[in-house]
Amino acid sequence: MRKFEHLLPKEIIKRNEPISSYTTFGIGGKCSALLLPRNKKELVLSINACKLLKKKFQVIGNGSNILASSKDTRRVFIVTTNMEKDIAFHQNSVIVPSGMMIGEFIMWCKDKGLSGLEGLFGIPATVGGAVMMNASAFGVAVFDVLESIEVYDDGKIKIINKEQIDFGHHTTSLLKSSVIILSVEFQLKRLAPSVIFSKIKEVIEKRQASQPQGKSAGCVFRAVDGIPAGKIIDDAGLKGLRVGGAVVSDKHANFIINDGYATDQDVKQLIDQIQFELYTKQGITFEREIEYIGERDDYYR
Ligand SMILES: Cc1cc2nc3c(=O)[nH]c(=O)nc-3n(C[C@H](O)[C@H](O)[C@H](O)COP(=O)(O)OP(=O)(O)OC[C@H]3O[C@@H](n4cnc5c(N)ncnc54)[C@H](O)[C@@H]3O)c2cc1C
Structure with missing residues (x-):
């Protein structure tokens, strides 16, 4: 065989x-x-x-x-994280392999005097994952500067332009497709490396002040009518709620932390419990942002 x-x-x-x-x-x-x-x-x-x-x-x-x-x-x-980091650029257009970490790429851009993605520094994402999710932070979203993606789909390599993709806050139509991103093209702006570096440092400080350390998948739920899910969970007094090794962070209520020995079932039960509490007591429906592996079995990936 x-x-x-x-x-x-x-x-x-x-x-x-x-x-x-x-x-x-x-x-x-x-x-x-x-x-x-x-x-x-x-x-x-x-x-x-x-x-x-x-x-x-x-x-x-x-x-x-x-x-x-x-x-x-x-x-x-x-x-994809082992992929080589062969970045190609011409003037303000940069093509980067999908497996490169976004932070490493932002530092590369800083050295070249190319600005646009600094707000995303500190997100533990690859460039490909950040495009799939339209990752955003501190007023900057991937799709603000995305130009096109090179994908493998249906046995062919193709270029898809940004205009052909639907996107919203932390979501894109790519998630409902079978495309695999090979590389990503961004259109950036010229700025002095020292100015870009100051922006990055500011973002690091803001992130450290607002986000917990520990094993997590970032924000678990989407905002509800523009109100951050973390605020709603905090106001409901659910910080510190725990199932097994999964606990609602004390620092940011939209983060669930695996404090060492959580299983996927612990996390799922905690998510269910938060959704149940908020629905039964306040009529709020929380939509999950993190993905359970296997739920996209309808698609081939
Ligand atoms: C501490 C922490 C902080 C975070 N902060 C933020 C934040 O500020 N803003 C924000 O938007 N998100 C944040 N996140 C969430 C997360 O980092 C983002 O959603 C990110 O875009 C995921 O990237 P990834 O490379 O880890 O993708 P993965 O989690 O590995 O995958 C995400 C999805 O993309 C698909 N995918 C990945 N690569 C490819 C590819 N090459 N081709 C096709 N499909 C692919 C996967 O199948 C999956 O469906 C945070 C997470 C953590 C743990």
């Missing part, structure tokens, strides 16, 4: 790897195979190999917006 070992370089295949090591929640059982492509070509090869072997797969970036099951799974994970 054919295996990944017949189709891919053996250095990029890991067997029985714990997904917990690839998610910021630190939660996730072992997967039958985890693939770590080193460049766009290997990312495409990895996807083709999954299709050929009829394996369900999920491409993830830094795993900072996902909750993986604590149970072992036959699903294959393709993780």
